[in-house]
Amino acid sequence: MTTPLPKGRSRWITNPSTIAAPLGVLIGVSYVASTLSLPEGTGRWYAGLIVAVVIVFNVSADLWEQTRLKTIRGLGDGTIAPSPATLEQAAREASQAATTTFFLALGAFVVGSGVIAALWYAIAHPPLIVAVRIGLVGLLVGPITAVMANLLVLPRARRVLHELAAAGLSPDALARAVPVQYALRRRLVLYAAVAVLTPMMLVADASLARSNEIFEKVRAQPDVASARAVMEAQKAEGFGALSGLGVVTVFMVVLCGWLSGSVLGDPLNKLGQETERLAKGRYERGRLVVAENEIWAAATAMTAMEAHLLDAVGGAKEASRGIRDAAVELVENGTQQEQGAAEQSAALMATTATTEELARSARQISANAQRVSEIARGTLAAAQGGKASAESFTSAMGEVRGGNQAIADSVVKLNKRVQQVGRIIEFIDGIADKSDLLALNAELEGHKAGDVGQGFGLVAAEMRRLAENVMTSTREIARLIEDIRDATNAAVMATEAGVKATDSGAALAAKVSNSLGDIVEFANLSADAMQSISLATVQQQAGSDQLVAAMEDINRSTRKNVESAKEMASTQTALVTLSKELEEVVDTFGGRS
């Protein structure tokens, strides 16, 4: 954000010289009036020449000054575009304005008084000594007037320089435009000399001139009384002009002192404020205290130092942010590492416990393998015994099968005989049934025949009872035969079942025998395998014990790692805190960059 240079700044800078010049003229006129007696009829020419010369020289000096400030005027009027080059040129003009005013004022008074004296001498023909004294008035009044103009222009020139900086002039360009001149001592000597010597010479010259005038008047008196009267009259007469000159001189001296003090004190005061700001860490880029000579050198050096400090603080800020970010990341990584180490420790603890359990299991397995090996050997012996028993059982089952088969054959034969008997009985029953039927018919016929057939009927009835008895017997026999057939069928079935059972038993016995043979073989293999397993488990037990010892070592190392990770996390947290504190400290120097 830039602010354009206000309009009319070239004239505003040089206005004080227009004020200082009449004051110098007033002092000169008062000096002439109090020290010189102008010849009769020349005063009018003298006054007219003063007015004319003052106007001509004032206008000429003003024109001269304005030509020296044309860039400032153009920037204010807008006829010159603000650019680094034009702004730098304007700064150069502003920095030289006070010096220009000083020399213009000094030259105008010296030359102007000389011109007035020469013209006045040529026109009015005053005494030469009077004209020469008037010509030398400029040497007495010019320096103090020039110093006063210089001191009045300097603050305004500084103000314009500040405005040029606000318009975009960089401090580096300003430093280039306003070269450092180590002339403070010389300038202070000049101020002191002008402020002291000018009034002293004015007052001394005025007093000497007044004394000569009184002395001449007293010497011209004929007697002492009249001379004393003249002296008394001159006391009251000359006091007014001398006192006026003294007052004006004192005013100018005081003014010069005040202005020189301000010119030197203001930048020093500002430098003090800037130094205090820097001491508080409120750095700000582009701040500049405009001054001259050694103070200007100190101000530019302070500005450069502040710029360097801001760069350094910026770098420190970036570095502290980087340190903080790195520390935060380090803390996160440390936390993850700590968690990972803790998880690893827990996993190792679990693995250690598992390994110990594995070792115990290995010892248990070894012991069990030993027992199983013994059992396998017992199993082998038992299986061998079982195989022999199964073979004996198979043989016995064969014998039982043979007996059952014989029984079955006998029962089948018996059943066949019983069936033959049954058929005979059925035949007899059929005969008896037919006999019964015949007897019934015979009896019926006997009854039909009446008395003749009674005997026949009785015989028939007897035959019928016999037939019925036979039939009853045959039915009893048939029932018995049926029972026998059922029994023999059951016996056949039982014997067949027995045969089948013995066959199954024999088959099973054979299978058992084969299985026992396999068992014997497997038991033999198992015994060998268990022996190998037993040996392997003994070796495994030894390996598990070594593994347990190794896991305990790893566990101890992991616990140390966890403790290291915790310590690292604590250190990293402290590092984060320190980085934050560093950032806060650096931020206190941040200000505006």
Add this chain to the structure above:
Amino acid sequence: MASVDGVVLCVVSGARLAVSADQVDAIATAEGPVWDAGVAFGATSDPAGRALQCLGRLIRFDSIDVVATVGLPVLPVPAALVNTAHGALTGFVELSGTLWPLVALDRLLGFLEARSR
């Protein structure tokens, strides 16, 4: 009172029937075409039973017995039962304290034939 000499006692489906021996041609096995006397009682007679031959036809009963009696009194049929079984019931005879209905075998055949239609 009427009497009868010689009766054939028949049992079919638990029912008792008495037939005069004069009406029976012969006693035969129940083989071939026979009339089932059990039909008269809503039942079926034993296929292994015996049959009475009358007028060339056979009537099958569960069991048949011949009783030699002389002058066995025949009790009259009540008027309400005269037309029973096409008038086959001709009276009652008492044997050993048991009352047996006496039927005419030819009428019983007619009844069985009518029932079979």
